[in-house]
Amino acid sequence: MRKSKIKGQKEIVGIVQALKKQRKSIVTYNGSFDLLHLGHIKSLEEAKKQGDVLIVLLNSDKSVRSYKGAHRPIVLQNERAQTLAALECVDYITIFNEINPKKILEKIKPTIHCAGADWGKNCIEREVVEKYKGKIHILRWTQGYSTTELIKKTSNAYSKPVIKAVFLDRDGTININQPEYLHKKEDFKFTPFAISALQKLSKSNYKIIITTNQSGIGRGYFKLNDLKKLHQWLLSYLKKKKIRIDRIYYCPHHPKDKCSCRKPKTGMIERAVKDFGINLSKSWIVGDDIKDIILGREVNLKTIFIGKKFKSGLKIRPHYQVRDLKKAIKIILQSN
Numbered sequence: 001m002r003k004s005k006i007k008g009q010k011e012i013v014g015i016v017q018a019l020k021k022q023r024k025s026i027v028t029y030n031g032s033f034d035l036l037h038l039g040h041i042k043s044l045e046e047a048k049k050q051g052d053v054l055i056v057l058l059n060s061d062k063s064v065r066s067y068k069g070a071h072r073p074i075v076l077q078n079e080r081a082q083t084l085a086a087l088e089c090v091d092y093i094t095i096f097n098e099i100n101p102k103k104i105l106e107k108i109k110p111t112i113h114c115a116g117a118d119w120g121k122n123c124i125e126r127e128v129v130e131k132y133k134g135k136i137h138i139l140r141w142t143q144g145y146s147t148t149e150l151i152k153k154t155s156n157a158y159s160k161p162v163i164k165a166v167f168l169d170r171d172g173t174i175n176i177n178q179p180e181y182l183h184k185k186e187d188f189k190f191t192p193f194a195i196s197a198l199q200k201l202s203k204s205n206y207k208i209i210i211t212t213n214q215s216g217i218g219r220g221y222f223k224l225n226d227l228k229k230l231h232q233w234l235l236s237y238l239k240k241k242k243i244r245i246d247r248i249y250y251c252p253h254h255p256k257d258k259c260s261c262r263k264p265k266t267g268m269i270e271r272a273v274k275d276f277g278i279n280l281s282k283s284w285i286v287g288d289d290i291k292d293i294i295l296g297r298e299v300n301l302k303t304i305f306i307g308k309k310f311k312s313g314l315k316i317r318p319h320y321q322v323r324d325l326k327k328a329i330k331i332i333l334q335s336n
């Protein structure tokens with residue numbers, strides 16, 4: 001179907017002759033249509049409205065290279081032609097090799113030839129079109145769309161380094177989750193190998209971020225200030241051990257509060273993305289609770305469950321299941 005709209009120059013001339021016998025008006029419009037965008041679509045739709053049959057004159061790869069340089073086109077001519085052929089407003093496509101379409105216009109002799117507002121009435125095609133009583137139609141300027149701008153944006157986006165993170169749960173992952181709702185440094189006991197594992201992770205280029213549900217505050221078991229003091233102590237203790245924690249995010253709410261930050265809700269991760277510009281698909285979450293895994297899956301993180309049994313009524317599974325933080329961080333660093 002699509003390919004049947006794409007014609008060689010000889011073939012298109014035959015088709016045009018037949019159409020003209022049927023008194024159809026022929027509209028032509030040329031361009032490279034590299035990385036098709038809405039501006040192209042609007043122009044093509046406007047071109048189609050100028051007559052019965054729209055023929056797109058597509059610059060070949062050779063033609064595009066000769067006026068835009070060796071790095072263009074991004075999309076090769078066969079693909080560009082097929083993409084155009086999928087558009088309802090395009091009736092035929094023919095490819096030309098020269099820099100401008102004068103030669104093919106000489107053969108087609110269109111009723112109307114469309115040109116972009118940036119070229120204007122006195123475009124290079126005018127003479128040949130008017131020679132055969134054709135008219136030039138200037139398309140409305142569709143500002144705000146440009147392939148070059150798209151390419152700039154894309155290359156900017158990919159020239160920046162990717163910021164990756166490891167999101168660590170706190171209770172049960174970094175420290176033993178006992179007693180329940182612990183909030184005193186005296187009760188804070190690190191899990192086996194946590195310190196050495198975190199030291200290794202600190203040397204990597206991953207941001208290290210703790211995300212922790214602390215509903216003990218919402219439940220009234222301890223105060224926000226207790227949590228802040230505990231975290232202050234934790235950070236300075238770890239710093240002495242040459243461990244870098246880039247940020248701790250906590251949810252202080254009661255489950256009944258229906259906040260947007262209590263795991264497996266995604267609020268804490270979203271804040272971290274805002275604060276650090278993290279690319280989640282290159283990042284990890286490690287935790288000992290199904291909530292950590294659901295959260296991770298929800299936001300496209302790679303997930304590591306710490307524990308013996310992963311029980312859930314859901315179909316969701318962690319990417320990895322390990323016994324302790326050491327194993328988890330080994331997997332992360334090996335994947336780096």
Ligand SMILES: [Mg+2]
Nearest residue numbers: 169171172288
């Ligand atoms: Mg936990």
Ligand SMILES: [Zn+2]
Nearest residue numbers: 251259261262
């Ligand atoms: Zn919350």
